[in-house]
Amino acid sequence: MRGPAADGDRLWRSLMDMALVGATPDGGCRREALTAEDRAGRDVFVRWAEEAGCDVTIDVAGNIFARWAGDGEGAAPALAAGSHLDTQPNGGRFDGVFGVLAALEAVRTLRDHGVRTRAPLDVVVWANEEGARFPWSCSGSACFTGALALDEARELRDAAGLRYGDELVRNGIAGDAPLGGRPLAAYLEAHIEQGPVLERHHTTIGVVTGIQGYRWWELVIEGVDAHAGPTPMEGRRDALLGAAAVVQLANRLALSVPNARATVGELDVHPNAHSVVPGRVRLVLDLRHPDLEALDHLQATVRAECERVLSEAGLGFGWRSLYGRPPIPFDGRCCAALEAAARSRGYTCERLYSGAGHDAGFLAAATPTAMLFIPCENGISHNPAESATPEHVSAGAQVLLDTLLELDHAS
Amino acid sequence: MRGPAADGDRLWRSLMDMALVGATPDGGCRREALTAEDRAGRDVFVRWAEEAGCDVTIDVAGNIFARWAGDGEGAAPALAAGSHLDTQPNGGRFDGVFGVLAALEAVRTLRDHGVRTRAPLDVVVWANEEGARFPWSCSGSACFTGALALDEARELRDAAGLRYGDELVRNGIAGDAPLGGRPLAAYLEAHIEQGPVLERHHTTIGVVTGIQGYRWWELVIEGVDAHAGPTPMEGRRDALLGAAAVVQLANRLALSVPNARATVGELDVHPNAHSVVPGRVRLVLDLRHPDLEALDHLQATVRAECERVLSEAGLGFGWRSLYGRPPIPFDGRCCAALEAAARSRGYTCERLYSGAGHDAGFLAAATPTAMLFIPCENGISHNPAESATPEHVSAGAQVLLDTLLELDHAS
Numbered sequence: 001m002r003g004p005a006a007d008g009d010r011l012w013r014s015l016m017d018m019a020l021v022g023a024t025p026d027g028g029c030r031r032e033a034l035t036a037e038d039r040a041g042r043d044v045f046v047r048w049a050e051e052a053g054c055d056v057t058i059d060v061a062g063n064i065f066a067r068w069a070g071d072g073e074g075a076a077p078a079l080a081a082g083s084h085l086d087t088q089p090n091g092g093r094f095d096g097v098f099g100v101l102a103a104l105e106a107v108r109t110l111r112d113h114g115v116r117t118r119a120p121l122d123v124v125v126w127a128n129e130e131g132a133r134f135p136w137s138c139s140g141s142a143c144f145t146g147a148l149a150l151d152e153a154r155e156l157r158d159a160a161g162l163r164y165g166d167e168l169v170r171n172g173i174a175g176d177a178p179l180g181g182r183p184l185a186a187y188l189e190a191h192i193e194q195g196p197v198l199e200r201h202h203t204t205i206g207v208v209t210g211i212q213g214y215r216w217w218e219l220v221i222e223g224v225d226a227h228a229g230p231t232p233m234e235g236r237r238d239a240l241l242g243a244a245a246v247v248q249l250a251n252r253l254a255l256s257v258p259n260a261r262a263t264v265g266e267l268d269v270h271p272n273a274h275s276v277v278p279g280r281v282r283l284v285l286d287l288r289h290p291d292l293e294a295l296d297h298l299q300a301t302v303r304a305e306c307e308r309v310l311s312e313a314g315l316g317f318g319w320r321s322l323y324g325r326p327p328i329p330f331d332g333r334c335c336a337a338l339e340a341a342a343r344s345r346g347y348t349c350e351r352l353y354s355g356a357g358h359d360a361g362f363l364a365a366a367t368p369t370a371m372l373f374i375p376c377e378n379g380i381s382h383n384p385a386e387s388a389t390p391e392h393v394s395a396g397a398q399v400l401l402d403t404l405l406e407l408d409h410a411s
Numbered sequence: 412m413r414g415p416a417a418d419g420d421r422l423w424r425s426l427m428d429m430a431l432v433g434a435t436p437d438g439g440c441r442r443e444a445l446t447a448e449d450r451a452g453r454d455v456f457v458r459w460a461e462e463a464g465c466d467v468t469i470d471v472a473g474n475i476f477a478r479w480a481g482d483g484e485g486a487a488p489a490l491a492a493g494s495h496l497d498t499q500p501n502g503g504r505f506d507g508v509f510g511v512l513a514a515l516e517a518v519r520t521l522r523d524h525g526v527r528t529r530a531p532l533d534v535v536v537w538a539n540e541e542g543a544r545f546p547w548s549c550s551g552s553a554c555f556t557g558a559l560a561l562d563e564a565r566e567l568r569d570a571a572g573l574r575y576g577d578e579l580v581r582n583g584i585a586g587d588a589p590l591g592g593r594p595l596a597a598y599l600e601a602h603i604e605q606g607p608v609l610e611r612h613h614t615t616i617g618v619v620t621g622i623q624g625y626r627w628w629e630l631v632i633e634g635v636d637a638h639a640g641p642t643p644m645e646g647r648r649d650a651l652l653g654a655a656a657v658v659q660l661a662n663r664l665a666l667s668v669p670n671a672r673a674t675v676g677e678l679d680v681h682p683n684a685h686s687v688v689p690g691r692v693r694l695v696l697d698l699r700h701p702d703l704e705a706l707d708h709l710q711a712t713v714r715a716e717c718e719r720v721l722s723e724a725g726l727g728f729g730w731r732s733l734y735g736r737p738p739i740p741f742d743g744r745c746c747a748a749l750e751a752a753a754r755s756r757g758y759t760c761e762r763l764y765s766g767a768g769h770d771a772g773f774l775a776a777a778t779p780t781a782m783l784f785i786p787c788e789n790g791i792s793h794n795p796a797e798s799a800t801p802e803h804v805s806a807g808a809q810v811l812l813d814t815l816l817e818l819d820h821a822s
Contacts, residue, residue: 090682132684195641212640216685224789228674228697229623229766230606231790233666240675241662244655251652255644263639264651266685267678274627274677274695274733284685286639322685355640356686382687383636 001406002344004113008394011105015393018044018085018101019093028384029093033086033128034062034167041085042173045100045125052108054123058175061143061150062127062168065182068107070408071116077185079117079404079411080367081106082124084140084359088132092386094192094376094393100125102190102397106404117408119185126359127173133158135323141359143179145366150179186334186407187363189371190396192388194356196379203350204395205342206373207335211354211361212261213295213327214288219246219306222316225271225279236277240269242315243281246306250285253302260298261288261355290327290353328361334370334407341402342372347395356381372399412817413755415524419805422516426804429455429496429512430504439795440504444497444539445473445578452496453584456511456536463519465534469586472554472561473538473579476593479518481819482527488596490528490815490822491778492517493535495551495770499543503797505603505787505804511536513601513808517815528819530596537770538584544569552770554590556777561590597745597818598774600782601807603799605767607790614761615806616753617784618746622765622772623672624706624738625699630657630717633727636682636690647688651680653726654692657717661696664713671709672699672766701738701764739772745781745818752813753783758806767792783810 021044022030022037031037042064046056049066057065070076083099103123110117126144131137134156142148154165168174193199198206223239247264254262263286270280287302289295303319310317335351342349354361354371363369374396377387432455433441433448442448453475457467460477468476481487494510514534521528537555542548545567553559565576579585604610609617634650658675665673674697681691698713700706714730721728746762753760765782774780785807788798 088684193641194638195643196646197641197643214640225794226607226790227605227767227792228672228676229625229699229768230604230608231672231766232606232608233662233672235607235611238662238674240658240678244658247651247655248659251644251649261639261642261644263649263686263688265639265680265687265689266683267651267680268683269676269678272677272679274697275674276676277674278676286685288640355642356638357640378635379637379642380635381638381641382684383690 001402001409003401003405004109004115006105006109006394006397006401008390008397010108011101011397012390012393014048014101015093015097018097024384026384029087029091030089031085031087032089032133033130034133034164034171034173036171038086039171039173042125045085048104049123052104053111054107057177059177059179060174061140061179062173063140063144064125066123068110068121070118070120072118076119077183078120078122079186079407080122080124080184081188081400081404082126083189083191084126084129086128086130088130088382090384092381092383094386094388095194095381096129098192098388098393099190102400105397106401109401117405119408119411121404129359134164137357138359138362141362145362146180147362147365184367185411186368187360188334188400188403189358189360190400191358191371191373192376192381193373193379194376194381197352198373198375199379201350202348204347204374204392205349205399207338207349207351208330208354208371208373209335209351210290210327210329211357212288212290213292213325214286215295215299215324216322217285218320218322219283219285220318221281221310223279226277228275228277231277237314238277239281239315240278242310242313243267243283245309246283249305249309250302253305257294257298259290262302284322288355292327325357325361328364330364330370331368334368337403337406338370338372338399341399341406345398347399372396412813412820414812414816415520415526417516417520417805417808417812419801419808421519422512422808423801423804425459425512426504426508429508435795437795440498440502441500442496442498443500443544444541445544445575445582445584447582449497450582450584453536456496459515460534463515464522465518468588470588470590471585472551472590473584474551474555475536477534479532481529481531483529487530488594489531489533490597490818491533491535491595492599492811492815493537494600494602495537495540497539497541499541499793501795503792503794505797505799506792507540509603509799509804510601513811516808517812520812528816530819530822532815540770545575548768549770549773552773556773557591558773558776595778596822597779598771599745599811599814600769600771601811602769602782602784603787603792604784605787605790605792608763609784609786610790612761613759615758615785615803616760616810617763618749618760619741619765619782619784620746620762621701621738621740622768623699623701624703624736625697626706626710626735627733628696629731629733630694630696631729632692632721634690637688639686639688642688648725649688650692650726651689653721653724654678654694656720657694660716660720661713664716668705668709670701670764673713695733699766703738706738736768739775741775741781742779745779748814748817749781749783749810752810752817755813756809758810783807
């Protein structure tokens, strides 16, 4: 169902205004979860939502629900849309923010045009999506859906040893509404792709049919420290040389499996002194695939090959599972509605998987859920250079609005 | 020429007594250069040297010369032997100390047996050999030989911002004798190997024919940060994958060149987050060879191969020279005398290069110089686990004494 035209210029201005909060000199944003900057961004959103006529509720986990009342009777389940406002330490202007402000733009447009939905609309800001400061990404939506106990989240610590529960309170992130108890008819999340596929294909709207499963494995490789000068090359047990083989192996194996990803993004060398052959390397291996069986197989192959190579080099090793999530399929009806809305507006459209985790992944367990992606420049995200065009931003917001109206109409 | 028998038990007891100064709970020693602990160790040495009948002179750079007078007329050039008493922050009981106390044991033995050399013997303690606190290793011997101006050394700062020149005075390291002006007939330095070669070969005495040259190059590899999930393997520009190739290349090339060493001991990943394809890696490449031409060739080959591989991967790179020293050959006559002394005592003996820098490297520019190595357990040094056997310590002292007598006899 085609609704009124979203105001792309207004949405773009709001994106740029939000980017001033925690702006970094390189054009990026730093609003790490549960910090004063995060709070400042959330305050701006709350003001805008109230100006748009929403009633704002914040739950004890810090999730914000800005409700645009429907014209239905009683407490009908709401149609929800949103994302997050927290960023990576070195983040950009679109990741998360676009999904929140596109949903707000839907409400603003409906208000401008005097359109009332039957169901209420909830514009949602989930707390701590990034998981960069506190090591539990999407902890806000996970608490909301019951996948994570709030008491458990409260015990998380950041690198400085600060406690999640204390920071929730100290920086005014937590509200007083209880967790959950807000039945949702559906949840939609708009987001930049964070990958290069739509841009490469010149596609405007990506309909996201699910989220890749992933596994994070910590691998510690044990060699023997030795002085770089007197120690002959023969017989060294260089942990970094073993790690180099692991990095190459993981990349090569993932290249041979369609839709697979393998990445070593984190690697620490000990003692990390230039004249000492490294005795120990710790690295994290990130493995992803949209199919559970293929993910299991990828993991088994990568681990077995790494163990073979490290053993041959006389190096010790230990694996530790840090985290993982199975692949998550999204709701077929929501995906179909997004695709129909995109095509009805004449936007190019394709279906794809999300390679990154999103709050929608937790919502999907409880509520009919789907996501839409718009292209981002060079596939870059989690970076000050993160960029999207005003045209794509506007198109994404329009498809989100049209789909919400269609789901409201069909309910 | 075989001299009287050195007292290995006395030498071992002196090593263990000196190890009490700045002893650490893990069995190591911490006497960082120009600290109160360094001073305390030097005071013990001065007392022992005076008890052995030496006249002690300390120069303005903090080098200690304990002279055992010869029976020759006038001020003949002295035969010198020694090393250093300062340690790494996390040092052991033998590095440096063995060379100083083996030289002192030579004097003690001569005194016990009423043997007078023709030339005076100088037992030398060089200031700040380690360069761990103040970033100029062997600064004492470099000042003595004129390779470093004392005024320049005085301006060095430690990590706390303390000035070398101030610490020399505050902790009573500097004496009042002028720099230099002490002609030396030869300089010998006994030391633990700090490498595994002698132990592997079951060799008691290593005759060190020179010191490897080395070059430290910083390499920054520039790729593009990307999210590990949504970014397909194809088309990534992963700086860590490039660094892995560099680590492997450097190792492989050094393995193919006799006596070459190539080590990547220091490597930092940016942003070093497990779900981000690394956009930048900084590493330090340590290249060593005892022959200047071979070192130049190794460096050219490693750099060219790395640049080829990085360019093919679409990665940017920049090199920066951090530091380097050319190879230093030792004196052939001194080496021959050491070898003859070892063989005369029936010790197994082999010639090898030093992979680490030593005060002898600076002395070699001004004076006929050589070193002898004894094995150390597992090649470990700069570590509390640093260890040598009483038998090897005693053998090293004996060879040092015999060689000093031979050089004195032949002069």
